[in-house]
Amino acid sequence: MIKRNLQTRYPNWFLGPAIFLFGFLFVIPTLTSFYYSLTDWNINRRVITFVGLKNFKELFADIKFRATLSNTLIYSFSVTFARNFLGLLFAIMLNTAFLKGRNLFRVIVFLPYIIAPVVIGYLFTAIYHPVNGILNQTLTFFGLGFLAKDWLNDPSIALFSTIMTDVWRTTGFSMVIYLAGLQAIPHEYYESSDIDGANGFKKLIHITLPLLAPSITVNVVLALIGTMKVFVMILVLTNGGPGYATEVINTYIMSMFSLGLYGSGTAANIILSILIVIIGLPVLLILKKREVEL
């Protein structure tokens, strides 16, 4: 009886405004973008013509676009893995009750996340400077000059440098989600395992990680989706260069749109959306399956 009352507390038409806004601002633009990706729409065309899959064929034939696809995937998987690994590590370390100043450390780790990516991009452009950058100067100061590199202009490491910057920026965010997850795990489980003689590693494997699965799901899925849409960080740090070494799908889409090639740009956008679904959905389903009810 109570259940039925809860279900009927609000009439269905209350959903109307939300559905209208969602449809008007999301569903319709998404569907029209599917259509425009199949046209020759560009800044100079007054009449838009249906061209079928031509834009998609041209995109996959373009070496630059192929480079953006592989760069985007490398970037996405690397950042997702690194920020989750480090975020979890920091969360476990900073969840220790007896650690003095743990709140201060939490703030320090989280701080980069509240700085705008544009600002971080400019900061790291200076940090990575091959001659005057603080990174190379520090390495040289400690006798590690052989490790000094041209971090953003050497095509073999430029993508790695952008990845590290994003990991530095977003680790704190992952840490916060993991901290919340850790604090939700009842202490009784750990106390019982102490009685059973479990060591720290066993507790991590058999208690912490399984019960942290919902946080892992949220963190991994958010990181995957967010990093596949990376744009500002790359734009500011390298503008996709040198050459196509750090070009990602969103910088490619921007160049298409700024050239007025709206049809091709929209097609690239559709590919990005499909890619996010193809990768994000299975990851979500797999991780969801592994979640344990508390």
Add this chain to the structure above:
Amino acid sequence: MKKVFAFTVFLLMAATLLFAGGAAEVTTPKKPSSLTVVIPNTTMQEPLERIFAQFTAETGIKVEIQALPAGEEYGRLLQTRFATKDYPDVFTMDPGIKQYTKFGVDRLHEMTGDPLFDNVLDASLNFQLYKGKLYGAPWGGTGTYGVYYNKDVFKALGVGTPKNYNDFLSILKKAKSAGYIPIYEAAKSEWPLQVFSLIAWPSFVDPEIGDEGVAKLEVNELRLNEIASLRDVFSRYVALRDMGLFQDGYQAGTYEEQMEFLATGKAAVAFQISNFIPSLIAKFGEDYVTEKIGWFPLPSDTDEGIAMLTPAHQLLVPSGGKNIPYAMDLVRFMTKPEMQQIYFEYNTGIPVYKGVTKELLPYEKEVLAFDQRGKAKINIQNRLSSSFTDFPKILQNLLITSNVTEALNRMDENYRKTGNARALPGF
């Protein structure tokens, strides 16, 4: 019946007058309080501010300068503004009729027959004609791309300007042996990478394909990747890098450092455009630059080469702008000889408006001498209606991969794709 007829005629006349009045209101905009002028952020703003202050004093209309990032980005941002109908009142643009096809001639205010052109030198005027019509007013002076060199370095090496390409290479190698940076390339800044290929075009490519070949390129009857001399130019560029003639870590090279290194004699030469001379003057002073910086075209295999000219930039007015009559007043004002005089107090270039007097810098006299000897050609980019889209990135990638064929194919593909997107005949 007569009364009804008379009343009907009266009503029709009244309606005609009413609608005529309405139409007049639509086509004649109110005097705006301000106009916006979009320029690249590399433009020296001081002369513009002086010119606009005088315009404001004369008309009461303020002029707001909007400086957008220079290079390819500039054109892209403006195209985006056009697409969203966020038109500036006036904007400056690189020379060439390709700008008209880039934005679409129906999106630009036609200026044919405007009195301001009475004062333009014929050669510059003809260059601006697109299908017999004018859409842009020349702005600034004729410039050049080329090899800029530090005279002190050349003096210390005991060399003069090169007589041919091999001679050029010998000078660069000599500079390297003497501890100078032979060529400073600003690869990080991207756009300066284009200069070598573009200045090589008149000396190497034009002799092979001639004006006829350029005409074929214009209508897509000749493929860029089929031009043997262009392939050779790309190979020469990679060879310069392979011979160690670029500075160490050239991928991190910036335009600012390029200026600094050339002016202070750390670098022997830089491939650059004449617009960088005003920036050098602003930093080091006119006397210093005049004394230290020289210019020569990229030599060919057999002689000193062909100079490459860049026509004056242009002022364009979007046809969708809200204040076209006032924007045109501003264009006319900016192109008056007195205002051009102000422009040349700060900028280099050979004036294109009659009645403008300017003492040419030594390198400008050299360029003029080449032109007068018939050894100068206009920048190929300004002779074509399509564009070498994404060219700096292609060259940046060429320096990474050394794959000349890939670079040529990509250049050709982008050129044809852009021509097609602009709906140019033959594409």
